[in-house]
Amino acid sequence: xxxxxxxxxxxxxxxxxxxxTERSIDSSSDSASNVPTPTSGSLTxxxxxxxxxxxxxxxxxxxxxxxxxxxxxxxxxxxxxxGASNRYSVSGMAGLGSPAPGGRGSSLPVSHYSPRxxxxxxxxxxxxxxxxxxxxxxDPSHQSVDGTLTVSRLDDNFPxxxxxxxxxxxxxxxxxNPGANRLRFDFSSPKLANSGSSNHIHASYLTVHMIPPxxxxxxxxxxxxxxxxxxxxxxxxxxxxxxxNGLDVAIRKFRMGxxxxxxxxxxxxxxxxLGRRVFRFEEEWTTGTANHRDMETGTLRSEARVHIIRTEKxxxxxxxxxxxxxxPDAADAGGLYGIAADAVRDHFKPLPxxxxxxxxxxxxxxxxxxxxxxxxxxxxxxSAGDLHLGIFGSHCLQSYPASLEEVVPAFTDCxxxxxxxxxxxxxxxxxxxxxxxxxxxxxLHETGHLLGLPHQESGIMARDYVTxxxxxxAREAYSTRTKSKGGPVSQDDECAWHxxxxxxxxxxxxxxxxxxxxxxxxxxxxGWPMDGALTVMAATGAAYVEIYAEGDGECHHWIEYPPAxxxxxxxxxxLTEAELxxxxxxxxxxxxxxxxxxxxxxxxxxxxxxxxxxxxxxCVKIPSALPGLPKxxxxxxxxxxxxxxxxxxxxxxxxxxxxxxxxxxxxVFYHGSAVDGMEFVYDDDSRQLFGKRGGKEGGDSFDMDIxxxxxxxxxxxxxxxxxxxxxxxxxxxxxxPLFGNAHSGDAYVSTASxxxxxxxxxxxxxxxxVQPYANTAKRLQHLRCHGQLRALARWLLGHHxxxxxxxxxxxxxxxxxxxxxxGYCIFxxxxxxx
Numbered sequence: 001x002x003x004x005x006x007x008x009x010x011x012x013x014x015x016x017x018x019x020x021t022e023r024s025i026d027s028s029s030d031s032a033s034n035v036p037t038p039t040s041g042s043l044t045x046x047x048x049x050x051x052x053x054x055x056x057x058x059x060x061x062x063x064x065x066x067x068x069x070x071x072x073x074x075x076x077x078x079x080x081x082x083g084a085s086n087r088y089s090v091s092g093m094a095g096l097g098s099p100a101p102g103g104r105g106s107s108l109p110v111s112h113y114s115p116r117x118x119x120x121x122x123x124x125x126x127x128x129x130x131x132x133x134x135x136x137x138x139d140p141s142h143q144s145v146d147g148t149l150t151v152s153r154l155d156d157n158f159p160x161x162x163x164x165x166x167x168x169x170x171x172x173x174x175x176x177n178p179g180a181n182r183l184r185f186d187f188s189s190p191k192l193a194n195s196g197s198s199n200h201i202h203a204s205y206l207t208v209h210m211i212p213p214x215x216x217x218x219x220x221x222x223x224x225x226x227x228x229x230x231x232x233x234x235x236x237x238x239x240x241x242x243x244x245n246g247l248d249v250a251i252r253k254f255r256m257g258x259x260x261x262x263x264x265x266x267x268x269x270x271x272x273x274l275g276r277r278v279f280r281f282e283e284e285w286t287t288g289t290a291n292h293r294d295m296e297t298g299t300l301r302s303e304a305r306v307h308i309i310r311t312e313k314x315x316x317x318x319x320x321x322x323x324x325x326x327x328p329d330a331a332d333a334g335g336l337y338g339i340a341a342d343a344v345r346d347h348f349k350p351l352p353x354x355x356x357x358x359x360x361x362x363x364x365x366x367x368x369x370x371x372x373x374x375x376x377x378x379x380x381x382x383s384a385g386d387l388h389l390g391i392f393g394s395h396c397l398q399s400y401p402a403s404l405e406e407v408v409p410a411f412t413d414c415x416x417x418x419x420x421x422x423x424x425x426x427x428x429x430x431x432x433x434x435x436x437x438x439x440x441x442x443x444l445h446e447t448g449h450l451l452g453l454p455h456q457e458s459g460i461m462a463r464d465y466v467t468x469x470x471x472x473x474a475r476e477a478y479s480t481r482t483k484s485k486g487g488p489v490s491q492d493d494e495c496a497w498h499x500x501x502x503x504x505x506x507x508x509x510x511x512x513x514x515x516x517x518x519x520x521x522x523x524x525x526x527g528w529p530m531d532g533a534l535t536v537m538a539a540t541g542a543a544y545v546e547i548y549a550e551g552d553g554e555c556h557h558w559i560e561y562p563p564a565x566x567x568x569x570x571x572x573x574x575l576t577e578a579e580l581x582x583x584x585x586x587x588x589x590x591x592x593x594x595x596x597x598x599x600x601x602x603x604x605x606x607x608x609x610x611x612x613x614x615x616x617x618x619c620v621k622i623p624s625a626l627p628g629l630p631k632x633x634x635x636x637x638x639x640x641x642x643x644x645x646x647x648x649x650x651x652x653x654x655x656x657x658x659x660x661x662x663x664x665x666x667x668v669f670y671h672g673s674a675v676d677g678m679e680f681v682y683d684d685d686s687r688q689l690f691g692k693r694g695g696k697e698g699g700d701s702f703d704m705d706i707x708x709x710x711x712x713x714x715x716x717x718x719x720x721x722x723x724x725x726x727x728x729x730x731x732x733x734x735x736x737p738l739f740g741n742a743h744s745g746d747a748y749v750s751t752a753s754x755x756x757x758x759x760x761x762x763x764x765x766x767x768x769x770v771q772p773y774a775n776t777a778k779r780l781q782h783l784r785c786h787g788q789l790r791a792l793a794r795w796l797l798g799h800h801x802x803x804x805x806x807x808x809x810x811x812x813x814x815x816x817x818x819x820x821x822x823g824y825c826i827f828x829x830x831x832x833x834x
Contacts, residue, residue: 110204111201111202111203112138112139113137113138113145113187113189113192113202114137114185114187114202114203114204115135115136115137115149115170115185115186115187115202115203115204116135116136116137116204117133117134117135117185117204117206118134118135118136119132119133119134119135119267119270120133120206120208122206122207123207123208123209124208124209124276125208125209125210125211125276126176126208126209126210126211126266126276127210127211127212127213127266127276127277127278127280127513127514128176128210128262128263128266128276128278128280129175129176129210129259129262129290129304130173130174130175130176130259130260130262130263130290130404131173131174131176131208131210131263131266132171132172132173132174132263132264132266132267132471132472133151133171133172133173133174133206134169134170134171134172135169135170136168136169136170137149137165137168137169137170137187137202138168139168140167140168140169143168144167144168145165145167145168145189145191145192146164146165146166146167146168146189146191147165147187147188147189147190147191147192148162148163148164148165148187148188148189149162149163149164149165149170149172149185149186149187150162150163150185150186150187150188151163151172151174151183151184151185152183152184152186153181153182153183153184154182154183154184154205155182157177158175158177158290158291159291159292159293161173161175161291161404161405163408164408164473164474164475165187165189165474166474166475166488167474167475167488169474169488170474171471171472171473171474172185173259173260173263173404173407173472174208175290175291175404176208176210177210178210178211178212179209179210180207180208180209181207181208181209181210182205182206182207183205183206183207183208184200184203184204184205185203185204185205185206186200186202186203187202187203188202211514212280212283213277213280213512213513213514214280214514215512215514216279216280216509216510216511216512216513217355217357217509217510218279218280218281218282218357218510219279219280219281219357219358219359219447219451219510220281220282220305220307220348220356220357220358220359221254221255221258221281221282221304221305221306221307221358221359221361222306222307222308222309222344222347222358222359222360222361223247223250223251223254223306223307223308223309223360223361223363224309224310224311224340224343224344224360224361224362224363224364224391225247225308225309225310225311225363225364226310226311226313226314226315226317226318226364227310227311227312227313227314228314228315229310229315229363229364231246231247231250231363232245232246232247232363233245233250233363233365233394233395233397233398234365234366234367234394234395234397234398234421234422234423235397235398235421235422236398236418236421236422237421239398243402245398247308247363249402250361250363250394250397251289251306251308252289252402252403253397253400253401253402254306254361254397254400255289255303255304255306256289256290256400256401256402256403256404256406256407257400257401257439257440257443258281258304258359259290259304260401260407260440260468260472261440261444261447262278262279262281263471263472264444264468264471264495265278265279265497265505266278267471268496268497268502269497269502269505269506269511271496272497272499272502272503274502274503274505274506275506275513277505277506277511277512277513278511279357279451279508279510279511280510281304281305282304282305283302283303283304283305284302284303284305285300285301285302286300286301286303286305287299287300287301288300288301288303289303289402289403290303290403290404291403291404291405292403292405295403307347307348309343309344309347309360310343311339311340311342311343312343313339315364315376318336318339318362318364318375318376319364319366319368319375319376320332320375321368321371321373321375322335323335323336323376323378324373324374324375324376324377324378325377325378325379325380326373326374326377327371327373333378334378334380336362336376336377336378336380336391337378337380337382337384337389337391338384340360340362340389340391341384341387341389344356344358344360344387344389345387350386350387352743353386353742353743354386355386355387355388355509356386356387356388356389357388357450357451357510358387358388358389358390358450359389359390359391359392359443359446359447359450360389360390360391360392361391361392361393361394361397361443362376362377362378362391362392362393362394363394364376364394365377365393365394365395366395367395367419367421367422367423369419369420374393374395374423374425376393377392377393377394377395378391378392378393379391379392379393379442379443379445379446380446380449381445381446381447381448381449381450382449382450383450383452385744386743386744388450388451388452389450390443390446390447390448390449390450391446392439392442392443392446395422395423395425395439396422396423396425396429396435396436396438396439396440397439398422398432398435399413399429399432399433399435399436399439400436400439400440401436407472408472408473410432410433410436411433411436411437411469411472411473411477412433412473412477413431413432413433413436413477414431414432414433414477414478415431415432416430416431416480417429417430417431417432417434417435422435425438425439425442426438427481428466428481430480430481431477431478431479431480433469433477434466434479434480434481436469437465437466437467437468437469438465438466440465440468441460441465441466441468441495442465444460444465444468445460445461445463445465448460448461448501449461451504451505451508451510452504452508452602453501453504453505454554455553455554456498456500456501456554456555457498457554457555457556458496458498459495459496459497459498459501460495460496460497460498460501461497461498461501462498464495464496465495466481466495467493467494467495468495470489470493470494470495471494471495473489474488474489475487475488475489476488476489500544500546500555500558503543503544503560503598504598506543506600507540507543507598507599507600507601507602508602509602519540519600519601520539520540520601522539522540522601522749523538523539523540523599523601523602523603523747524538524539524599524601524603524605524747524748524749525537525538525542525597525598525599525603525604525605526538526605526749527597527605527607529613529614529618532576532577532614532615533574533575533576533577533614534574534575534576534607534610534613534614535572535573535574536572536573536574536575536597536605537571537572538571538572538597538599538600538601538603539571539599539601539749540569540599540600540601540602540603541561541563541569541570541571541599541600541601542561542569542570542571542572542573542597542598542599542600543560543561543598543599543600544558544559544560544561544597544598545558545559545561545575545580545595545596545597545598546558546595546596546597546598547559547580547583547584547593547594547595548593548594548595548596549584549585549588549589549591549593550588550590550591550592550593550594551591552594555596557583557584558583559580559583561573569600575595575597575610577593577610577611577614580593580595580610581593592608592609592611593609593610593611594606594607594608594609594610595607595610603747603748604746619632619633620632620633620653622653622658623658633653650690650691652688652690654680654688655680655682655686655688656682662682662683662684662686663682663683663706664680664681664682664683664704664706664711664712665681665682665683665703665704665706666680666681666701666702666703666704667679667680667681667701667702667704667728667736668681668699668700668701668702669699669700669701669702669726669736669739669740670691670692670693670694670695670696670699671694671695671696671699671700671725671739671740672694672695672696672740673695673724673740673741674695674722674723674724674725674740674741675691675695675722675723675724675725675726675739675740676691676692676693676694676695677689677690677691677692677693677694678690678691678726679693679699683706700737700739702728702736702737704730705732708732709731710730710731710732710734711730711731712728712729712730712731713729713730713731714729714749715727715728715729715749716729716735716738716747716748716749717747717748717749718738718740718741718742718743718744718745718746718747718748719745719746719748720744720745720746723740723745724740724741724744724745725738725739725740725741725742725744725745726738726739726740727739729749
């Protein structure tokens, strides 16, 4: 007989009600709530799409609010008889105010003075270790109150940290572990009765889930020292006596400053509706430094790793006055950047093609009182090949906080800067807290450069980092820079990333989140001038267009292409000169118009003169075998910066365009570490050289399958200061080898679109037109692959002599209608030179 649990007849007889009665109805259980709560050890959410951040899809979009938690009925309490001044206080009787079973909250009614967090909701998913939260106490418009907010974890995995409340408003930084973080926020004030008791009277609870985005490349942190450096940084004697100025202190302070970068950037991305995305750091298992208790007890945690790198240079060489960036007479003002780049490459030893993102602290920076110059310091950021590097000196490091407990004291310390020992950088660091602003903020500015951000009209990438402290404080201290006494800080007064910075960071690989969809490997943006307009295409979607009037250094006007409500993106947009000029102020609409088109994959298309590109100057008429229907080619945007010696302009029209009996059969690439030239060989062995014969002797050949009507459909190009590499794409799905340097320069792809190929090709090649076959029979054989014309092709093959004129007309119509070329002809525009 089958076991009872396999008796399906008995199972069917059981009523639905019997199943209900077997479930637990314990109201104190977490399962009684309609809102599921993941276990504290869970790293993967049950449904990221439903509960995750607002912008985990490919593009930013709003997220519906999670369902409200079930309200638990609480016992009524007797009103207090102490008068109106403490009408919201609760008796401090033993046992009252303690959390309910399971730690889900207080068993008492929620106090009017319980903290209300306004920027983070229950069960929010975040992706960084330190989270900025802010909110209000009570009703600030009715009655403001000062006091202290204490943030603690219910599992006591991190010690409580207190934060000031100013006029009922607070800001706090919360240290998170991977998984669920159950937090309690307690408010206390001497003006409120019972707020100082051990019971959590004015408390609120919040659960935040953290997932480390390990699928994104990390931003590396490094401290650079001379080979003979003692490993110390500038500090006043009292600070050296109190906390030291050795390498271990430098690591703790630099790490804490980097955590502030993370908290600030994630909050800015969220405010711009781009999700709580931010760069991550490589981590290591080491003694925790984010709080004092960990350092006292030696508690181990996974903290941001700070690499220690020693150069081959001595301290004297690093502190050479001729290398000091702030020395107007320096002979090698940018020399420290090259020294740092060489040391970083030697330390990390990246693989070919591997991109590195490294922010470096120059520990041996030193304030020289005799020359009144900071030696061994440079504020620079950018890229050198695949190394994206930012550097900044340690001359403000003494003012940095080393733990969460020190953040508020560091940003409110009004101790005047003693220029006998430390520098007052640019006269913006007259006090200790202002020096912390300069050091942390200006270093973040250089980190922005290494992430690809240019200077902006406002924000971190201007000089707004002098108010970075306002992001973490509810009240600002006295400022020596502005001579203002300070006061409460509103959100409008805070420092910010510019909107364009946030849009750029949204598409940066360091900002990818765990469940972002896989993007197309083709991140490039292509543009074709047609009928006085520019058609732009991007496989990853067009994100926005920056518009520059003549003389503009920073972008002040732009057009965004947000996704539709269903998340779809715009892969093709058309830009007209009138539309772009209307975005500019009326007095700036004349003159040369420059634009920069960005894709969601991070690609860029820069047009230096929009009017010229779309004008008749960029058009070239090519003779056609069909009378009255000439072909048109367009000079496209050049690639590279023409930095190779001996560059000269070349312009070539394919022979196969002018002579119907010629077919391109082979391409010879001349290259070494860059592309020197290309030679096009036809079926009659005639040749056309574009560029010059150099590099590898004899070059490398790529043969076309002319029997099957193979033709060029595009090019993959790597270009920087010159054309580094090029690859041919064909109509049969084949790719040639990538000739030249396969790893240097930026990547560009041009594919066929209608009558034109894109202008983003090696040496500004513009690829338009239809390939003329050697005879009509070959044309029709190629036409066979077009299913809709297959029957017509069979008939025409038997009558091709009589129907030649008709075929040419049909071929042209099919080409225009289906956006497919029956071959190719290449017009090499005036562009990047060999």
